[in-house]
């Protein structure tokens with residue numbers, strides 16, 4: 001099949017690479033020239049395990065193309081995927097300017113019938129809007145091609161994006177057009193083979209499923225963070241509570257890990273957007289507002305704990321931050337808890353050393369660029385002369401560090417763990433003062 005993917009970010013690039021891996025002819029389009037040029041040279045603008053190899057191989061095989069010329073790509077395709085960003089707008093709603101601009105370009109460019117698939121996360125009613133924009137543009141041109149707009153939200157997670165796309169737990173397809181359903185079934189067949197993993201539904205329900213899923217996951221995290229905060233007060237251990245709860249099959253073990261708040265490019269903006277959608281329709285989404293409020297406060301959890309122990313004035317103290325990315329296995333720092341934690345430590349007069357295996361460049365050049373911090377080459381360098389280690393992202397290389405060496409490097413054997421990675425008894429026996437979340 002011949003496919004155009006519009007937007008070559010986390011979702012577009014992974015989608016394009018995975019479809020091309022299955023033998024399809026794929027055209028990845030982006031408006032950023034430098035991005036397209038570096039992709040042609042095999043330079044991947046993001047860190048995502050397994051992606052570089054997939055992109056290089058399929059580009060070299062000639063079935064994955066990169067271009068800024070949307071019209072040319074569409075001329076060669078019978079289907080196109082919209083995978084551009086839908087960031088949080090000023091009023092909390094999803095900003096649809098990029099999606100709408102793409103819809104306009106599709107209407108201006110196509111020269112034959114087209115299936116248009118919305119893969120970006122968009123509010124209910126967006127497919128109708130995209131359909132309207134495309135048809136208005138076609139009308140201006142005096143053309144009358146058949147355009148079917150499908151909702152096919154993406155559920156991949158950063159850090160495991162390629163695996164998630166290759167082996168999806170479900171593929172949601174929202175359309176009532178019989179030919180398009182057939183086409184989508186064939187397209188996804190290699191990824192869902194032998195399993196009934198494609199769920200067909202109407203387009204509005206498909207759009208809503210994405211927001212409902214992300215909000216449910218965010219809800220679980222905020223719920224556990226609240227339980228952790230109560231554990232702190234009553235003297236219980238949230239990790240034991242979590243294991244006890246998760247063993248009930250109705251609850252399950254996933255996404256029950258408390259910590260210093262959820263971040264990333266999806267949960268924060270998608271929960272806010274669903275609250276806004278509800279409000280616009282006259283419904284007060286009280287539960288979702290609480291999910292958001294708990295998360296916003298949780299990002300201050302570690303700093304509050306540090307201040308409770310060391311005092312509000314942290315001048316003269318140095319903290320070693322382990323982990324900057326919003327989760328392990330990515331260089332993405334969008335809405336990362338580290339940003340708030342570091343800012344608050346600096347505001348309290350502290351010095352901050354940081355280390356992350358992959359996010360140092362994005363931190364230095366963008367997310368922490370205005371902050372006066374010390375970038376370190378490895379996790380131990382960050383500890384040298386520091387008063388405490390603060391674990392923010394649970395990268396594998398932080399799980400079993402050399403604790404004896406850590407004691408030599410740290411001024412005080414103090415650990416604040418925002419992801420509950422270590423064993424309290426072990427650390428206390430080895431002379432550390434250890435503070436985790438909800439213990």
Ligand SMILES: NC(=O)c1ccc[n+]([C@@H]2O[C@H](COP(=O)([O-])OP(=O)(O)OC[C@H]3O[C@@H](n4cnc5c(N)ncnc54)[C@H](O)[C@@H]3O)[C@@H](O)[C@H]2O)c1
Pocket residue numbers: 006007008009010011012029030031032035083084085086098101102119120121122154155156157158265266
């Ligand atoms: N990142 C994730 O893990 C993830 C997972 C599932 C769904 N989503 C959703 O997918 C969408 C894309 O997210 P992302 O993280 O890949 O975004 P991103 O910011 O990484 O990538 C978007 C890309 O679209 C390009 N673009 C913008 N306008 C364009 C245009 N007119 N033509 C061609 N390219 C254009 C940008 O230059 C950018 O490279 C969002 O709606 C997001 O909510 C993201």
Ligand SMILES: O=c1ccn([C@@H]2O[C@H](COP(=O)(O)OP(=O)(O)O[C@H]3O[C@H](CO)[C@@H](O)[C@H](O)[C@H]3O)[C@@H](O)[C@H]2O)c(=O)[nH]1
Pocket residue numbers: 121154155156157158159214217221254255256257258259260261262263264265266267326327
């Ligand atoms: O038990 C948990 C699980 C996650 N997190 C945090 O939640 C955030 C998001 O993590 P994760 O969901 O693994 O990463 P994302 O890449 O943001 O993926 C989410 O957002 C994507 C974009 O919409 C969806 O496609 C995915 O299905 C959805 O999991 C991170 O800050 C994690 O630290 C926790 O605090 N506790």
